[in-house]
Amino acid sequence: MKQTKSIATDKKLNAPLPVVSGLRLTKQRQEVYQTLLEKRDHPTAGEVFKRVRKKLPTISLATVYNCLEALVDHRLVRQVNFERKSSRFCPNLVEHGHFQDTSTGKVYDITIKDGVDLADFINLPEGVCVQEAEINLRGAVADS
Amino acid sequence: MKQTKSIATDKKLNAPLPVVSGLRLTKQRQEVYQTLLEKRDHPTAGEVFKRVRKKLPTISLATVYNCLEALVDHRLVRQVNFERKSSRFCPNLVEHGHFQDTSTGKVYDITIKDGVDLADFINLPEGVCVQEAEINLRGAVADS
DNA sequence: CTGTTATTTAGAATGATTAAAAATGAAGGC
DNA sequence: GCCTTCATTTTTAATCATTCTAAATAACAG
Incomplete structure (x- = not known):
């Protein structure tokens, strides 16, 4: 029974940000990624910032932008644009x-x-x- | 001979902006529209501004934005967006x-x-x- | 554990676009 | 054709999302 809750499963739940070459693992990136996974409503960077701050109250908006850019560059997240409104993000x-x-x-x-x-x-x-x-x-x- | 150059033809060549209800005809709008027709390379507002100024040297950038918005709203022109870069316009x-x-x-x-x-x-x-x-x-x- | 180098942070800067307010001009009625 | 009215144009300032800068911090390799 205990075995069913494997480390692998825990990792999947709590730290699902895949290890990708060139993408250094930081708690900010993990939390930003986790936030996108948790509520898949295509939030904007500002919305992600609000959500992530609940877990990491000292994170800055610039960091959220940086993290999102890194995730998009590494093809872990897609950026969605409608009519020059704020970009939205989608895992x-x-x-x-x-x-x-x-x-x-x-x-x-x-x-x-x-x-x-x-x-x-x-x-x-x-x-x-x-x-x-x-x-x-x-x-x-x-x-x- | 004079007759062959009809008013209708002149209008078509020089003022092809269709008359659409609610869209008041101004030389700025005509020139912006004509500019889009002449070179269909999907220019940005800034690029349109540069081109239109050759014909209407006193036009302002804000007017170019206004004209483009009016044309888009009236479905005479399409607005094309790539990745939050400047919008481009397409007739x-x-x-x-x-x-x-x-x-x-x-x-x-x-x-x-x-x-x-x-x-x-x-x-x-x-x-x-x-x-x-x-x-x-x-x-x-x-x-x- | 330590050094190297990327990342984070706060704040300022950028760039495209929009807004505000006064001046101008188009379209309809006389 | 002239007047009136209201939209449009113009200049300037403001806004918005995003990016940049430089210093402080933290990953990761060895």
Whole structure:
């Protein structure tokens, strides 16, 4: 029984920031990452700052920006931009798009149909190699 | 001979800004719109400002922003955003996406295959009505 | 444990965009 | 065509998110 709660599991719960070459492990980065995992509502840097401060009251906003940048650079987090508003951050690494409800501003992940490839629906010019693809939708949600 | 150069033709060449309800016709708006039509390289507001000043040397940057906003609001121009960089502007009203060459920063229109619909490749949740769709790609172009 | 080097911090600086207020000009009615 | 009204333009200042700077701190290697 005790065995079922393995160290590995604990690590996964409390320190899930993967060890990646070139990314030094700091408590700020771990907490920022943990915060993104805990509530996947696509928070802005300012929102992440507010949440992380509950655990690390002395963290600075610049550090939150630094951490988010490091996580994005190392492909552990995706940065989502809608219309030059504040960037939002998303720990979902599965290829997906985003939908923003124009009345609430809330952002939701949109999954892509299985087996669909970019080249299936857009005309890519010769010789281009797509490194990042962003699909951002905005619209209304029927209130139910 | 004089007749062949009709008023209608002149208007089309020099004042192609469509008359749209609620959009008052000003020389600033006409020139901004004309500038976007003349060189479809997705200029930023600052770039538009530089170009328009050649025709209207007294126009202000704020006016360029105002004009672009008016054109976008009236759906005569599309605003294209890549990664919180300066917005770019595009007079192509046909549904299309954009590709940015990461080495030059240049932005190109990407056409969507005929008859393809959003719902064909993404899973849209029940009750959502998509009002705007943005497809932004970034990558490299093989030099030839 | 110690040195090296990246990271964090606080604060200032930047850059794109927007706002405010006064001056100007477009469109409709006479 | 002229007047009136209200939107638009202009200049300037302000805002906002984000980035930079320099000093203090903390990871990680050895």
